[in-house]
Amino acid sequence: MIHPHTELKFISSSVGHGVFATAFIPKGTFLWVLDPFDRILTADEVRALPPMLKTAVERWAYVDPTGHFVFCWDHGRYMNHSCRPTSRGIGDAFEIAVRDIQPGEELSCEYGILNIAKSFPCACGQPGCRGSVGPGDLERLFPIWDAEAQDAFQHAASVAQPLLPFVKAGPRDHAILEVLAKGSTEAELPSHRDYRREGVTDGTVEGEGLWAIAAAPARRPRATRRAGAAAR
Amino acid sequence: MIHPDTEVRRVDDVVGVGVFATAFIPRGTLTWALDPLDQLLTPERLAPLGPQWDAWLDHHTYHDPAGNRVLCWDAGRSMNHSCRPTCGGSDLGFEVALVDIHPGEQLTNDYGTLHLEASEGFTCRCGAVECRGVVAPDGSAWQRWLPELRDALASMTTVPQPLAPLVTPAVLRAGRRAVGLPATERRRRLHAV
Ligand SMILES: [Zn+2]
Ligand SMILES: [Zn+2]
Numbered sequence: 001m002i003h004p005h006t007e008l009k010f011i012s013s014s015v016g017h018g019v020f021a022t023a024f025i026p027k028g029t030f031l032w033v034l035d036p037f038d039r040i041l042t043a044d045e046v047r048a049l050p051p052m053l054k055t056a057v058e059r060w061a062y063v064d065p066t067g068h069f070v071f072c073w074d075h076g077r078y079m080n081h082s083c084r085p086t087s088r089g090i091g092d093a094f095e096i097a098v099r100d101i102q103p104g105e106e107l108s109c110e111y112g113i114l115n116i117a118k119s120f121p122c123a124c125g126q127p128g129c130r131g132s133v134g135p136g137d138l139e140r141l142f143p144i145w146d147a148e149a150q151d152a153f154q155h156a157a158s159v160a161q162p163l164l165p166f167v168k169a170g171p172r173d174h175a176i177l178e179v180l181a182k183g184s185t186e187a188e189l190p191s192h193r194d195y196r197r198e199g200v201t202d203g204t205v206e207g208e209g210l211w212a213i214a215a216a217p218a219r220r221p222r223a224t225r226r227a228g229a230a231a232r
Numbered sequence: 233m234i235h236p237d238t239e240v241r242r243v244d245d246v247v248g249v250g251v252f253a254t255a256f257i258p259r260g261t262l263t264w265a266l267d268p269l270d271q272l273l274t275p276e277r278l279a280p281l282g283p284q285w286d287a288w289l290d291h292h293t294y295h296d297p298a299g300n301r302v303l304c305w306d307a308g309r310s311m312n313h314s315c316r317p318t319c320g321g322s323d324l325g326f327e328v329a330l331v332d333i334h335p336g337e338q339l340t341n342d343y344g345t346l347h348l349e350a351s352e353g354f355t356c357r358c359g360a361v362e363c364r365g366v367v368a369p370d371g372s373a374w375q376r377w378l379p380e381l382r383d384a385l386a387s388m389t390t391v392p393q394p395l396a397p398l399v400t401p402a403v404l405r406a407g408r409r410a411v412g413l414p415a416t417e418r419r420r421r422l423h424a425v
Pocket of ligand 2: 357359360363
């Protein structure tokens with residue numbers, strides 16, 4: 001579920017839609033949480049969809065570390081990538097604001113953790129834009145992403161968290177919820193590195209987009225279902 | 233899935249958003265079809281949810297005739313009520329345009345046909361000549377639009393149907409046969425499909 005103080009807006013025919021803040025949202029706020037109504041689809045379930053629906057899932061779902069497609073029920077699925085995103089992923093079910101967000105500002109996330117199959121060119125226009133976003137970025141950049149998430153989390157207990165009652169916590173989220181319930185932020189957060197679906201490097205997967213990655217077998221299948229931390 | 237020639241637009245602060253035609257949609261066009269990405273929320277699935285979900289359920293879901301709630305994945309869930317609706321037929325698993333819908337006009341339902349609970353009635357300011365003023369649980373709503381719905385179904389084959397791939401012939405046939413039946417019989421027939 002995306003933060004209530006957001007709206008969907010059309011940007012351009014090339015970018016499509018984006019998610020924008022309608023009010024000030026402070027650093028440390030959860031901008032998105034996985035909830036019980038976000039659809040988790042297997043590759044076979046996606047394959048069986050009528051073509052017009054398959055297109056929608058391929059465009060707006062992301063792939064979690066187990067190769068499942070996560071299709072958000074609300075406009076969280078329209079969040080765009082930025083090389084300087086407004087939020088970072090935490091645990092299995094959270095995106096946290098890493099800086100204050102002003103009304104009218106676009107909310108963005110990092111597609112580099114979403115188990116994308118192939119690199120795509122980026123024109124986010126942010127200082128430090130990587131120019132291209134690819135499957136290998138995670139391995140190189142996760143320490144920076146982890147540090148930003150850890151820093152933002154220090155504020156999580158002192159700001160309003162309207163999404164907290166709606167989260168569907170994954171296995172690694174319970175510790176986060178426990179410390180927050182005590183009004184504390186003393187927690188060692190899981191690393192972005194753990195979101196990586198095994199067996200995938202740039203260009204090793206045939207086919208296009210998210211679809212290819214979910215169809216590719218994981219080298220080491222994981223026993224537990226985990227959702228990635230960001231909505232597309 | 234909602235008809236592709238539509239968009240969600242803000243109406244005002246009271247109503248919120250609505251679904252508007254971006255191209256001409258002739259009477260008899262499928263404007264919405266229940267599809268595999270829409271979620272059927274059975275009483276069993278809703279039981280474990282806490283009270284924090286109540287307002288969400290009222291806002292984003294509707295009741296089907298079998299006692300489930302339905303969460304549409306797309307703009308279908310943003311369709312507003314009108315006492316003079318442009319679309320109808322939701323019980324059938326699809327909806328059709330009851331009238332010609334022009335670009336800029338809103339796609340609407342008579343919420344009286346959507347199995348409202350007693351607590352879900354509301355004051356209407358839809359502005360239609362026929363406006364009932366208050367929309368409440370309404371056993372006669374289906375009958376009210378039956379002539380329009382029959383006419384629309386009769387002209388289905390003469391207009392383009394971009395949503396046709398989502399409606400199987402069996403669903404279509406069952407819907408057309410069940411449209412004039414009493415509510416309980418309609419429910420029984422459609423459930424069998
Ligand atoms: Zn960039
Ligand atoms: Zn009215």
